[in-house]
Amino acid sequence: MALTEEQQRCRDIILSQDYGDFVVSYGGDIEVMAEIYNPSCYEKIDNNFVVIQRTLPESGQLNPDEYSYNLIPDLLGLLDTTSMEQSGILPVHYSPASGFRGSGIIVGVIDTGIDYTHPAFRFSDGNTRILSIWDQTIQTDQVPERFPFGTVYTRDDINAALQAEEPLDVVPSRDENGHGTFIAGIMAGTEDQANGFIGAAPEASIVAVKLKPAKQYLRDYYVIKEDAIAFQETDIMMAIEFLRSQSVRYQMPLVVCLGLGNTLDSHEGSSTLSQYLNVVNNITGICVVAAAGNELGKAHHYAGVVEGRDEFDTVELRVGEGEQGFQMEIWGSLSDVFSVEIISPEGERIARSQSRIGDSQRVNLFLEGTEIYLANRSAGLSGGQFLMVLQFRSPTPGIWTLRVYGDRILRGRFDIWLPMEKFIQDSTYFLNPDPDITLTSVATTNSIVVTSNYNHYNDRLYVNSSRGYTSSGVIKPDIAAPGVNVYGPEPGGRYGVRSGSSISAAHGAGAAALLMEWGLLRAIITNMDGNDIRRLLIQGAVQKGVDTYPNPGWGYGAMNLKNTFETLRIVR
Structure with missing residues:
Protein backbone atom coordinates (compact mmCIF):
# COMPACT_ATOMS: atom_id res chain seq x y z
CA MET A 1 0.00 0.00 0.00
CA ALA A 2 1.38 3.37 -1.02
CA LEU A 3 2.12 5.94 1.65
CA THR A 4 -0.28 8.83 2.03
CA GLU A 5 1.01 12.30 1.26
CA GLU A 6 1.20 13.05 5.00
CA GLN A 7 3.08 9.82 5.73
CA GLN A 8 5.56 10.60 2.96
CA ARG A 9 6.04 14.13 4.30
CA CYS A 10 6.69 12.87 7.83
CA ARG A 11 9.02 10.12 6.64
CA ASP A 12 11.13 12.69 4.81
CA ILE A 13 11.25 14.80 7.98
CA ILE A 14 12.11 11.84 10.24
CA LEU A 15 15.03 10.87 8.00
CA SER A 16 16.24 14.41 7.31
CA GLN A 17 19.33 15.78 9.04
CA ASP A 18 17.62 19.20 8.98
CA TYR A 19 15.14 18.18 11.69
CA GLY A 20 15.77 17.20 15.28
CA ASP A 21 13.92 14.45 17.16
CA PHE A 22 12.74 15.11 20.72
CA VAL A 23 10.86 13.11 23.37
CA VAL A 24 7.94 14.83 25.07
CA SER A 25 6.05 13.67 28.15
CA TYR A 26 2.65 15.01 27.11
CA GLY A 27 0.06 13.61 29.53
CA GLY A 28 -2.19 12.19 26.83
CA ASP A 29 -3.38 15.48 25.29
CA ILE A 30 -1.89 15.69 21.79
CA GLU A 31 -3.59 18.99 20.97
CA VAL A 32 -2.04 20.76 23.96
CA MET A 33 1.35 19.26 23.10
CA ALA A 34 1.05 20.51 19.51
CA GLU A 35 0.19 24.03 20.69
CA ILE A 36 3.20 24.15 23.00
CA TYR A 37 5.85 22.62 20.74
CA ASN A 38 4.47 23.25 17.22
CA PRO A 39 6.14 20.11 15.81
CA SER A 40 6.69 19.54 12.11
CA CYS A 41 5.58 15.93 12.69
CA TYR A 42 5.03 13.66 15.65
CA GLU A 43 4.78 9.93 16.43
CA LYS A 44 2.76 8.87 19.45
CA ILE A 45 4.49 6.22 21.57
CA ASP A 46 1.79 5.72 24.22
CA ASN A 47 -0.39 7.87 26.47
CA ASN A 48 2.69 9.26 28.22
CA PHE A 49 5.27 9.94 25.52
CA VAL A 50 5.37 11.28 21.99
CA VAL A 51 8.33 11.76 19.62
CA ILE A 52 8.31 15.09 17.79
CA GLN A 53 10.38 16.61 14.99
CA ARG A 54 11.34 20.27 14.87
CA THR A 55 13.50 22.24 12.45
CA LEU A 56 17.14 22.61 13.48
CA PRO A 57 19.06 25.89 13.08
CA GLU A 58 20.80 26.43 9.74
CA SER A 59 24.07 25.38 11.38
CA GLY A 60 22.59 21.93 12.01
CA GLN A 61 23.72 22.25 15.64
CA LEU A 62 21.38 21.86 18.58
CA ASN A 63 21.11 24.81 20.97
CA PRO A 64 20.84 23.02 24.34
CA ASP A 65 19.60 26.14 26.10
CA GLU A 66 16.31 25.85 24.19
CA TYR A 67 15.42 22.38 25.48
CA SER A 68 15.12 20.76 28.89
CA TYR A 69 17.40 17.81 29.59
CA ASN A 70 14.89 15.00 29.01
CA LEU A 71 13.61 16.40 25.70
CA ILE A 72 16.97 15.67 24.04
CA PRO A 73 17.17 11.95 23.14
CA ASP A 74 19.95 9.91 24.69
CA LEU A 75 22.33 8.02 22.43
CA LEU A 76 22.83 4.33 23.19
CA GLY A 77 25.67 2.13 22.05
CA LEU A 78 26.35 -1.60 21.82
CA LEU A 79 27.30 -3.62 24.89
CA ASP A 80 29.28 -6.42 23.41
CA THR A 81 26.98 -24.52 24.92
CA THR A 82 28.06 -24.77 28.32
CA SER A 83 26.56 -21.38 29.14
CA MET A 84 23.04 -22.85 28.81
CA GLU A 85 23.96 -25.69 31.16
CA GLN A 86 25.39 -23.32 33.77
CA SER A 87 22.30 -21.11 33.52
CA GLY A 88 20.06 -24.05 34.34
CA ILE A 89 18.35 -23.70 30.95
CA LEU A 90 19.18 -27.06 29.32
CA PRO A 91 17.64 -29.11 32.18
CA VAL A 92 14.42 -27.13 31.70
CA HIS A 93 14.48 -27.93 27.95
CA TYR A 94 14.75 -31.66 28.56
CA SER A 95 12.93 -32.28 31.85
CA PRO A 96 9.90 -34.60 31.35
CA ALA A 97 7.98 -32.46 33.84
CA SER A 98 8.51 -29.26 31.90
CA GLY A 99 10.13 -29.42 28.48
CA PHE A 100 9.86 -25.66 28.05
CA ARG A 101 11.57 -24.36 24.89
CA GLY A 102 9.82 -21.04 24.29
CA SER A 103 7.00 -22.24 22.06
CA GLY A 104 4.24 -19.65 21.72
CA ILE A 105 6.42 -16.75 22.92
CA ILE A 106 7.86 -13.85 20.90
CA VAL A 107 11.41 -12.75 21.67
CA GLY A 108 12.22 -9.28 20.39
CA VAL A 109 15.70 -8.04 19.55
CA ILE A 110 16.37 -4.32 18.97
CA ASP A 111 19.87 -4.03 17.62
CA THR A 112 22.02 -4.02 14.48
CA GLY A 113 19.71 -6.35 12.57
CA ILE A 114 19.60 -10.11 12.07
CA ASP A 115 21.02 -12.49 9.47
CA TYR A 116 17.70 -14.12 8.63
CA THR A 117 19.43 -16.67 6.36
CA HIS A 118 21.32 -18.23 9.29
CA PRO A 119 20.26 -21.79 10.21
CA ALA A 120 19.88 -20.59 13.81
CA PHE A 121 16.65 -18.82 12.80
CA ARG A 122 15.09 -21.52 10.64
CA PHE A 123 12.96 -24.60 11.18
CA SER A 124 14.22 -28.01 10.13
CA ASP A 125 12.25 -27.64 6.87
CA GLY A 126 14.21 -24.47 6.03
CA ASN A 127 11.40 -21.98 6.69
CA THR A 128 11.95 -19.00 8.94
CA ARG A 129 11.17 -18.71 12.64
CA ILE A 130 11.14 -14.91 12.27
CA LEU A 131 7.66 -13.38 12.28
CA SER A 132 8.84 -9.98 11.05
CA ILE A 133 11.79 -7.64 10.66
CA TRP A 134 11.43 -3.87 10.85
CA ASP A 135 14.50 -2.48 9.12
CA GLN A 136 14.56 1.24 9.90
CA THR A 137 17.38 1.80 7.40
CA ILE A 138 15.52 0.68 4.24
CA GLN A 139 12.81 2.98 2.90
CA THR A 140 9.82 1.52 1.02
CA ASP A 141 6.04 1.76 1.31
CA GLN A 142 5.96 -1.31 3.63
CA VAL A 143 6.08 0.78 6.81
CA PRO A 144 4.77 -0.12 10.27
CA GLU A 145 1.19 0.90 10.94
CA ARG A 146 2.11 3.74 13.33
CA PHE A 147 5.52 4.90 12.13
CA PRO A 148 6.00 6.14 8.54
CA PHE A 149 9.58 5.04 7.90
CA GLY A 150 11.65 1.93 7.41
CA THR A 151 10.43 -1.35 5.92
CA VAL A 152 8.59 -4.25 7.54
CA TYR A 153 9.38 -7.68 6.12
CA THR A 154 6.83 -10.35 7.03
CA ARG A 155 7.33 -14.06 7.56
CA ASP A 156 6.04 -14.65 4.01
CA ASP A 157 8.55 -12.14 2.62
CA ILE A 158 11.41 -13.85 4.45
CA ASN A 159 10.35 -17.35 3.36
CA ALA A 160 10.16 -16.15 -0.24
CA ALA A 161 13.68 -14.77 0.09
CA LEU A 162 14.99 -18.02 1.56
CA GLN A 163 13.66 -19.91 -1.46
CA ALA A 164 15.31 -17.49 -3.90
CA GLU A 165 18.73 -18.01 -5.43
CA GLU A 166 19.81 -14.63 -4.01
CA PRO A 167 17.82 -14.05 -0.78
CA LEU A 168 19.13 -10.51 -0.31
CA ASP A 169 17.64 -9.48 -3.65
CA VAL A 170 14.21 -10.21 -2.16
CA VAL A 171 14.71 -9.09 1.45
CA PRO A 172 17.81 -6.84 1.48
CA SER A 173 18.00 -6.48 5.27
CA ARG A 174 21.48 -7.29 6.58
CA ASP A 175 23.34 -7.32 9.87
CA GLU A 176 26.71 -5.83 8.96
CA ASN A 177 27.91 -5.77 12.57
CA GLY A 178 26.74 -9.18 13.80
CA HIS A 179 25.78 -8.01 17.29
CA GLY A 180 22.04 -8.38 16.72
CA THR A 181 22.45 -11.80 15.09
CA PHE A 182 24.49 -13.06 18.03
CA ILE A 183 22.05 -11.72 20.65
CA ALA A 184 19.04 -13.18 18.84
CA GLY A 185 20.84 -16.51 18.57
CA ILE A 186 21.68 -16.74 22.26
CA MET A 187 18.07 -15.85 23.10
CA ALA A 188 16.34 -18.17 20.70
CA GLY A 189 18.65 -19.93 18.23
CA THR A 190 17.55 -23.25 16.72
CA GLU A 191 19.37 -26.32 18.00
CA ASP A 192 22.28 -27.26 15.72
CA GLN A 193 23.74 -30.55 16.93
CA ALA A 194 26.39 -30.63 14.23
CA ASN A 195 27.82 -27.32 15.47
CA GLY A 196 27.10 -27.91 19.16
CA PHE A 197 24.76 -24.94 19.53
CA ILE A 198 21.35 -24.26 21.02
CA GLY A 199 19.67 -21.01 22.09
CA ALA A 200 17.89 -20.49 25.38
CA ALA A 201 14.40 -20.56 23.83
CA PRO A 202 14.91 -22.54 20.60
CA GLU A 203 11.21 -22.78 19.74
CA ALA A 204 10.29 -19.14 20.36
CA SER A 205 9.19 -16.89 17.52
CA ILE A 206 11.45 -13.95 16.70
CA VAL A 207 10.77 -10.31 15.84
CA ALA A 208 13.80 -8.16 15.01
CA VAL A 209 14.25 -4.41 14.64
CA LYS A 210 17.31 -3.03 12.87
CA LEU A 211 17.83 0.47 14.25
CA LYS A 212 18.82 3.33 11.99
CA PRO A 213 21.99 5.26 12.92
CA ALA A 214 21.66 8.31 15.14
CA LYS A 215 21.36 11.67 13.40
CA GLN A 216 24.44 13.83 13.09
CA TYR A 217 23.09 16.69 15.24
CA LEU A 218 22.89 14.32 18.24
CA ARG A 219 26.32 12.86 17.57
CA ASP A 220 27.63 16.43 17.47
CA TYR A 221 25.73 17.44 20.59
CA TYR A 222 27.12 14.54 22.65
CA VAL A 223 30.56 14.84 20.95
CA ILE A 224 30.91 11.08 20.53
CA LYS A 225 33.69 9.41 18.56
CA GLU A 226 33.25 9.48 14.79
CA ASP A 227 33.46 5.68 14.46
CA ALA A 228 31.12 4.93 17.39
CA ILE A 229 27.94 2.99 16.67
CA ALA A 230 25.09 4.98 18.23
CA PHE A 231 21.30 4.77 18.22
CA GLN A 232 18.63 7.26 19.27
CA GLU A 233 16.43 6.79 22.30
CA THR A 234 13.46 7.84 20.13
CA ASP A 235 14.03 5.03 17.61
CA ILE A 236 14.37 2.49 20.43
CA MET A 237 11.05 3.56 21.95
CA MET A 238 9.35 3.23 18.56
CA ALA A 239 11.01 -0.17 18.11
CA ILE A 240 9.53 -1.41 21.38
CA GLU A 241 6.10 -0.18 20.29
CA PHE A 242 6.53 -2.15 17.06
CA LEU A 243 7.34 -5.27 19.09
CA ARG A 244 4.24 -4.67 21.18
CA SER A 245 2.13 -4.39 18.02
CA GLN A 246 3.44 -7.76 16.84
CA SER A 247 2.64 -9.29 20.22
CA VAL A 248 -0.94 -8.03 19.90
CA ARG A 249 -1.24 -9.12 16.27
CA TYR A 250 -0.12 -12.68 16.94
CA GLN A 251 -1.68 -12.85 20.43
CA MET A 252 1.61 -14.04 21.92
CA PRO A 253 3.52 -12.93 25.04
CA LEU A 254 6.64 -10.85 24.41
CA VAL A 255 10.14 -10.73 25.88
CA VAL A 256 12.29 -7.75 24.86
CA CYS A 257 16.09 -7.90 25.06
CA LEU A 258 18.02 -4.61 25.25
CA GLY A 259 21.75 -5.08 24.71
CA LEU A 260 22.24 -1.31 24.39
CA GLY A 261 23.10 1.40 26.86
CA ASN A 262 24.81 4.63 27.84
CA THR A 263 26.27 6.04 31.03
CA LEU A 264 24.84 9.55 31.22
CA ASP A 265 21.71 10.48 33.21
CA SER A 266 20.97 10.34 36.94
CA HIS A 267 21.33 6.56 37.44
CA GLU A 268 18.25 6.50 39.65
CA GLY A 269 15.99 5.01 36.96
CA SER A 270 14.19 8.23 36.08
CA SER A 271 15.27 8.82 32.47
CA THR A 272 12.66 9.07 29.74
CA LEU A 273 13.46 5.58 28.48
CA SER A 274 13.40 4.14 32.01
CA GLN A 275 10.01 5.69 32.74
CA TYR A 276 8.67 4.23 29.52
CA LEU A 277 10.18 0.78 30.18
CA ASN A 278 8.59 0.67 33.62
CA VAL A 279 5.19 1.14 31.99
CA VAL A 280 5.83 -1.52 29.34
CA ASN A 281 7.22 -4.05 31.81
CA ASN A 282 4.07 -3.80 33.94
CA ILE A 283 1.84 -4.95 31.06
CA THR A 284 0.60 -8.53 31.35
CA GLY A 285 2.51 -10.76 28.94
CA ILE A 286 5.54 -8.49 28.49
CA CYS A 287 8.99 -8.69 30.07
CA VAL A 288 11.98 -6.42 29.41
CA VAL A 289 15.54 -7.64 30.06
CA ALA A 290 18.53 -5.26 29.89
CA ALA A 291 22.29 -5.55 30.20
CA ALA A 292 24.11 -3.98 33.16
CA GLY A 293 26.98 -2.72 31.00
CA ASN A 294 30.73 -3.17 30.59
CA GLU A 295 31.93 -0.10 32.49
CA LEU A 296 33.86 -1.49 35.47
CA GLY A 297 37.52 -0.60 35.15
CA LYS A 298 36.86 2.13 32.58
CA ALA A 299 37.13 4.86 35.27
CA HIS A 300 34.10 6.75 33.95
CA LEU A 431 42.30 9.42 38.06
CA ASN A 432 40.42 8.50 41.24
CA PRO A 433 37.27 6.75 40.03
CA ASP A 434 34.53 5.00 41.97
CA PRO A 435 33.77 1.43 40.76
CA ASP A 436 30.15 1.42 41.94
CA ILE A 437 27.10 2.87 40.17
CA THR A 438 28.69 2.07 36.81
CA LEU A 439 25.50 0.56 35.42
CA THR A 440 24.17 1.90 32.15
CA SER A 441 21.24 4.27 32.49
CA VAL A 442 18.81 1.67 31.11
CA ALA A 443 20.01 -0.83 33.72
CA THR A 444 18.86 1.43 36.56
CA THR A 445 15.21 0.98 35.52
CA ASN A 446 13.49 -0.31 38.64
CA SER A 447 11.06 -2.94 37.39
CA ILE A 448 12.90 -4.64 34.50
CA VAL A 449 15.28 -7.62 34.70
CA VAL A 450 18.91 -6.45 34.71
CA THR A 451 21.77 -8.91 34.23
CA SER A 452 25.43 -8.48 35.02
CA ASN A 453 28.02 -10.63 33.31
CA TYR A 454 30.05 -13.54 34.66
CA ASN A 455 32.45 -16.13 33.29
CA HIS A 456 30.70 -19.49 33.51
CA TYR A 457 34.01 -21.31 33.08
CA ASN A 458 35.46 -20.08 36.40
CA ASP A 459 32.41 -18.59 38.18
CA ARG A 460 33.95 -15.12 38.35
CA LEU A 461 32.44 -11.83 37.35
CA TYR A 462 33.61 -10.46 34.01
CA VAL A 463 36.40 -7.97 34.61
CA ASN A 464 34.39 -5.11 33.07
CA SER A 465 30.92 -6.08 34.30
CA SER A 466 29.20 -2.91 35.53
CA ARG A 467 28.31 -2.60 39.20
CA GLY A 468 25.28 -1.23 41.02
CA TYR A 469 23.42 -0.16 42.87
CA THR A 470 21.37 2.71 41.46
CA SER A 471 22.13 6.18 42.80
CA SER A 472 18.99 5.93 44.95
CA GLY A 473 20.05 2.56 46.40
CA VAL A 474 17.75 0.22 44.44
CA ILE A 475 19.36 -3.21 44.05
CA LYS A 476 20.56 -3.58 40.47
CA PRO A 477 21.72 -5.75 38.78
CA ASP A 478 19.13 -8.37 39.71
CA ILE A 479 21.13 -11.42 38.66
CA ALA A 480 24.29 -12.41 36.79
CA ALA A 481 24.30 -14.55 33.64
CA PRO A 482 27.02 -15.95 31.35
CA GLY A 483 28.63 -13.42 29.04
CA VAL A 484 32.30 -14.37 28.62
CA ASN A 485 33.55 -16.37 25.62
CA VAL A 486 30.03 -17.50 24.76
CA TYR A 487 29.47 -19.49 21.56
CA GLY A 488 26.78 -18.26 19.18
CA PRO A 489 25.74 -17.47 15.60
CA GLU A 490 27.54 -14.96 13.40
CA PRO A 491 26.44 -13.54 10.02
CA GLY A 492 27.14 -15.75 7.03
CA GLY A 493 25.98 -19.01 8.62
CA ARG A 494 28.99 -19.15 10.91
CA TYR A 495 29.36 -19.56 14.68
CA GLY A 496 31.82 -17.67 16.85
CA VAL A 497 32.67 -16.54 20.37
CA ARG A 498 31.84 -13.16 21.93
CA SER A 499 31.90 -11.52 25.36
CA GLY A 500 29.86 -8.67 26.82
CA SER A 501 26.97 -7.87 29.10
CA SER A 502 24.49 -7.87 26.21
CA ILE A 503 25.14 -11.61 25.93
CA SER A 504 24.21 -12.08 29.58
CA ALA A 505 20.99 -10.16 28.88
CA ALA A 506 20.24 -12.53 25.99
CA HIS A 507 20.53 -15.49 28.39
CA GLY A 508 18.18 -13.71 30.77
CA ALA A 509 15.70 -12.93 28.00
CA GLY A 510 15.69 -16.54 26.82
CA ALA A 511 15.06 -17.73 30.37
CA ALA A 512 12.25 -15.18 30.67
CA ALA A 513 10.63 -16.66 27.54
CA LEU A 514 10.61 -20.12 29.15
CA LEU A 515 9.04 -18.70 32.29
CA MET A 516 6.42 -16.93 30.16
CA GLU A 517 5.62 -20.25 28.48
CA TRP A 518 5.17 -21.89 31.88
CA GLY A 519 3.29 -19.08 33.58
CA LEU A 520 1.00 -17.72 30.86
CA LEU A 521 0.54 -20.48 28.31
CA ARG A 522 -0.07 -23.09 30.99
CA ALA A 523 -2.25 -20.64 32.95
CA ILE A 524 -0.16 -20.89 36.13
CA ILE A 525 0.10 -17.09 36.56
CA THR A 526 -2.56 -15.67 34.27
CA ASN A 527 -1.51 -12.03 34.74
CA MET A 528 2.26 -12.62 34.59
CA ASP A 529 4.32 -9.54 33.72
CA GLY A 530 7.99 -8.57 33.84
CA ASN A 531 7.91 -8.00 37.60
CA ASP A 532 6.84 -11.63 38.12
CA ILE A 533 9.66 -12.83 35.85
CA ARG A 534 12.21 -10.76 37.76
CA ARG A 535 10.99 -12.13 41.10
CA LEU A 536 11.16 -15.75 39.88
CA LEU A 537 14.67 -15.36 38.45
CA ILE A 538 15.83 -13.79 41.71
CA GLN A 539 14.31 -16.66 43.73
CA GLY A 540 16.27 -19.18 41.69
CA ALA A 541 19.59 -17.30 41.74
CA VAL A 542 22.57 -19.27 43.03
CA GLN A 543 25.22 -17.72 45.26
CA LYS A 544 28.79 -18.16 44.05
CA GLY A 545 30.78 -17.87 47.26
CA VAL A 546 30.82 -14.11 47.71
CA ASP A 547 30.33 -13.18 51.36
CA THR A 548 27.16 -11.12 51.15
CA TYR A 549 24.13 -11.22 48.85
CA PRO A 550 22.70 -9.17 47.29
CA ASN A 551 25.79 -7.21 46.24
CA PRO A 552 26.59 -4.60 43.56
CA GLY A 553 28.32 -7.10 41.25
CA TRP A 554 26.18 -10.23 41.28
CA GLY A 555 22.88 -8.79 42.45
CA TYR A 556 21.07 -11.71 44.07
CA GLY A 557 23.33 -14.31 42.45
CA ALA A 558 23.90 -16.27 39.24
CA MET A 559 20.82 -17.07 37.20
CA ASN A 560 19.81 -20.73 37.38
CA LEU A 561 16.49 -21.48 35.73
CA LYS A 562 16.45 -25.09 36.88
CA ASN A 563 16.73 -23.85 40.44
CA THR A 564 13.87 -21.42 39.81
CA PHE A 565 11.64 -24.27 38.72
CA GLU A 566 12.78 -26.42 41.61
CA THR A 567 11.66 -23.71 44.00
CA LEU A 568 8.30 -23.91 42.22
CA ARG A 569 8.35 -27.74 42.38
CA ILE A 570 7.98 -28.02 38.62
CA VAL A 571 11.23 -29.77 37.61
CA ARG A 572 11.51 -33.22 39.25
Missing part, protein backbone atom coordinates in the same frame (compact mmCIF):
# COMPACT_ATOMS: atom_id res chain seq x y z
CA HIS A 301 32.43 7.40 37.33
CA TYR A 302 33.55 9.73 40.09
CA ALA A 303 31.86 10.02 43.49
CA GLY A 304 32.65 12.96 45.75
CA VAL A 305 31.51 14.78 48.86
CA VAL A 306 31.55 18.48 49.69
CA GLU A 307 31.26 19.09 53.42
CA GLY A 308 29.86 22.61 53.44
CA ARG A 309 29.26 25.91 51.71
CA ASP A 310 32.28 27.24 49.76
CA GLU A 311 34.26 24.08 50.45
CA PHE A 312 35.29 22.01 47.43
CA ASP A 313 36.32 18.57 46.25
CA THR A 314 39.09 18.23 43.65
CA VAL A 315 38.42 15.98 40.67
CA GLU A 316 41.24 15.03 38.30
CA LEU A 317 40.40 13.96 34.78
CA ARG A 318 42.93 12.61 32.30
CA VAL A 319 42.16 13.46 28.68
CA GLY A 320 43.93 11.31 26.12
CA GLU A 321 45.66 12.26 22.89
CA GLY A 322 43.26 12.59 19.98
CA GLU A 323 40.17 13.05 22.13
CA GLN A 324 37.73 15.11 20.04
CA GLY A 325 35.44 15.84 22.95
CA PHE A 326 32.81 14.51 25.32
CA GLN A 327 29.88 15.39 27.54
CA MET A 328 30.05 14.76 31.28
CA GLU A 329 27.33 15.26 33.87
CA ILE A 330 27.42 16.18 37.55
CA TRP A 331 24.44 14.94 39.56
CA GLY A 332 23.56 15.62 43.18
CA SER A 333 20.66 15.81 45.60
CA LEU A 334 17.96 18.37 44.87
CA SER A 335 18.68 19.85 48.30
CA ASP A 336 22.25 20.67 47.24
CA VAL A 337 23.62 23.24 44.80
CA PHE A 338 27.12 22.98 43.34
CA SER A 339 29.34 25.14 41.15
CA VAL A 340 32.54 24.27 39.31
CA GLU A 341 35.94 25.82 38.66
CA ILE A 342 37.98 24.27 35.83
CA ILE A 343 41.77 24.32 35.41
CA SER A 344 43.25 23.13 32.11
CA PRO A 345 46.48 21.13 31.71
CA GLU A 346 48.20 24.39 30.65
CA GLY A 347 46.97 26.23 33.74
CA GLU A 348 44.18 28.28 32.16
CA ARG A 349 41.25 28.74 34.54
CA ILE A 350 37.52 28.96 34.06
CA ALA A 351 36.13 30.84 37.02
CA ARG A 352 33.62 29.26 39.36
CA SER A 353 30.37 28.80 37.46
CA GLN A 354 26.98 30.28 38.27
CA SER A 355 24.67 27.91 40.13
CA ARG A 356 21.17 29.05 39.15
CA ILE A 357 19.06 26.60 37.12
CA GLY A 358 19.00 27.73 33.51
CA ASP A 359 22.35 29.51 33.71
CA SER A 360 24.89 28.52 31.06
CA GLN A 361 28.17 29.74 29.66
CA ARG A 362 30.38 28.87 26.73
CA VAL A 363 34.09 29.48 27.21
CA ASN A 364 36.87 29.33 24.61
CA LEU A 365 40.43 28.71 25.79
CA PHE A 366 42.10 30.38 22.83
CA LEU A 367 45.66 29.39 23.75
CA GLU A 368 44.66 25.72 23.76
CA GLY A 369 41.85 25.67 21.19
CA THR A 370 39.40 24.12 23.65
CA GLU A 371 35.73 25.06 23.93
CA ILE A 372 33.78 24.27 27.11
CA TYR A 373 30.05 24.59 27.65
CA LEU A 374 28.64 24.54 31.21
CA ALA A 375 24.95 24.59 32.08
CA ASN A 376 22.75 24.03 35.11
CA ARG A 377 19.94 22.15 33.42
CA SER A 378 16.35 21.38 34.19
CA ALA A 379 16.37 17.61 34.48
CA GLY A 380 12.73 17.10 33.50
CA LEU A 381 11.68 13.61 34.61
CA SER A 382 14.87 13.47 36.69
CA GLY A 383 13.78 16.64 38.50
CA GLY A 384 14.55 15.18 41.92
CA GLN A 385 18.26 15.85 41.48
CA PHE A 386 20.74 18.65 40.81
CA LEU A 387 22.26 18.49 37.31
CA MET A 388 25.16 20.29 35.67
CA VAL A 389 26.14 19.45 32.09
CA LEU A 390 29.70 20.05 30.85
CA GLN A 391 30.70 19.65 27.21
CA PHE A 392 34.35 19.66 26.15
CA ARG A 393 35.29 20.13 22.48
CA SER A 394 38.88 19.67 21.26
CA PRO A 395 40.14 19.33 24.85
CA THR A 396 43.86 19.69 25.46
CA PRO A 397 45.44 16.31 26.32
CA GLY A 398 46.64 15.99 29.89
CA ILE A 399 45.27 16.34 33.41
CA TRP A 400 42.24 18.59 33.85
CA THR A 401 41.25 19.68 37.35
CA LEU A 402 37.67 20.36 38.40
CA ARG A 403 36.95 21.95 41.76
CA VAL A 404 33.37 21.16 42.72
CA TYR A 405 32.18 23.76 45.25
CA GLY A 406 29.24 23.64 47.60
CA ASP A 407 26.91 26.63 47.19
CA ARG A 408 24.14 25.16 49.33
CA ILE A 409 24.82 21.86 51.05
CA LEU A 410 22.62 19.51 53.05
CA ARG A 411 23.88 16.10 51.89
CA GLY A 412 27.01 17.03 49.91
CA ARG A 413 27.26 13.85 47.82
CA PHE A 414 27.70 14.26 44.07
CA ASP A 415 28.43 11.91 41.16
CA ILE A 416 30.04 12.58 37.79
CA TRP A 417 29.70 10.29 34.79
CA LEU A 418 31.65 10.29 31.54
CA PRO A 419 30.24 8.69 28.36
CA MET A 420 30.33 4.93 27.90
CA GLU A 421 33.21 3.01 26.41
CA LYS A 422 33.40 3.40 22.61
CA PHE A 423 31.89 6.89 22.81
CA ILE A 424 35.20 8.36 24.07
CA GLN A 425 38.87 7.39 23.94
CA ASP A 426 40.04 4.64 26.31
CA SER A 427 42.70 7.13 27.46
CA THR A 428 40.13 9.59 28.86
CA TYR A 429 39.19 8.75 32.45
CA PHE A 430 39.08 9.89 36.09
